[in-house]
Amino acid sequence: MRIERLGQDKIRIFLTFDDLSERGIQKEDMWQEIPKVHDLFTEMMDQAYKEVGFDATGPLAVEVIALPAQGMVVIVTRGKYDHHHPGFGSSYEDELPDEVYEMEVTLESSDTILYSFDDFEMLIEAAHVLNHMLVEAGRLYKYKGKWVLQVDSDPLEESKIQAIIAVLAEFGDAISVTSAVLEEYGNVVIADDAVGVICEHFKLQN
Template identity: 80%
Template sequence: MRIERLGQDKIRIFLTFDDLSERGIQKEDMWQEIPKVHDLFTEMMDQAYNEVGFDATGPLAVEVFALPAQGMVVIVTRGKYDHHHFGVGSPYEDELPEEVYEMEVTLEQSDTILYSFDDFEVLIEAAHVLRHMIDEAGRLYKYNGKWVLRLEPDELDEGRIPALIAVLAEFGEATSVTPAMLDEYGDVIMADRAIDVICSHFKRQD
């Protein structure tokens, strides 16, 4: 579990599939109101307070993004009640949660594959290994000082995706950034055919 502070009232939490399986949670469980998911959220908020000083009291907006190869990204924003639903005179007035965490959860799923690389030389090595698996795919970004390779599944041979991810995991690191954040905050270095472009312009180290 990795926690980053995005602002005074917002944090991002990256959960790997190992984080989920260690707690007996399947990816599909995140869509359900079950005790072990609630326990996981409580654990995340405790860790967020201890690591980055994020106080999770009050209403929270929770966005969960499921990524195919990386795990899950959970973005938590501290906010205010929507008094149309909760508040004086509301039909829900007596149903206000008594717990510390009051959540409004949004769930999204993305099939985009995203891996980051600290060193461009390592990315060159990975590209040469991947070249025989990928014909004309890949977009390369620079984001937070790292090189981020983005692959869309419709550009790939579905049968090769597990092997492709295995190579990416060997050379790079699954990243918690979402495609939307990359588009907004990242710098596009190679807009398309990134693997082919890298291999054409950069040789492998001997």
């Protein structure tokens, strides 16, 4: 579990599939109202308070994005008290409760596989292994000093997706950002067919 502060009222938590399995949670469980998922959210909020000082008191907007390879990205935004909120009666207008822990959860799934590489040589090696598995695939970003390869898993068969993830995991690291974050804060280096372009211009080092 990795926690990153995005702002005064916003954090991002990255859960790997190992984090989930250690707690007896399947990916599909995140879509259900079950006690162990509530326990996981409580644990995340406790850890967020300890690590980055994020106080989860008050209404929270929780966005859970399931990624095909990396695990899940959980974005938590702390809202402001709304005196007209249906949860508060008029008697609460002058004296709000000390602790309100309510969550509005949004769940979505992404078809995007994202892996980062510290070393461009490792990316070249990965691209040459992937080249025979993918046709005109991949988008390459530069983000926070790392090379990030994005592959859309939507048109691929499940067995091929797992093979691609195995290759990427051998050479790179799963990254806890979404495509939207990369699009906004990263720099596009190769917009299309990144795997093919890298293989065409960069040969393997002997």
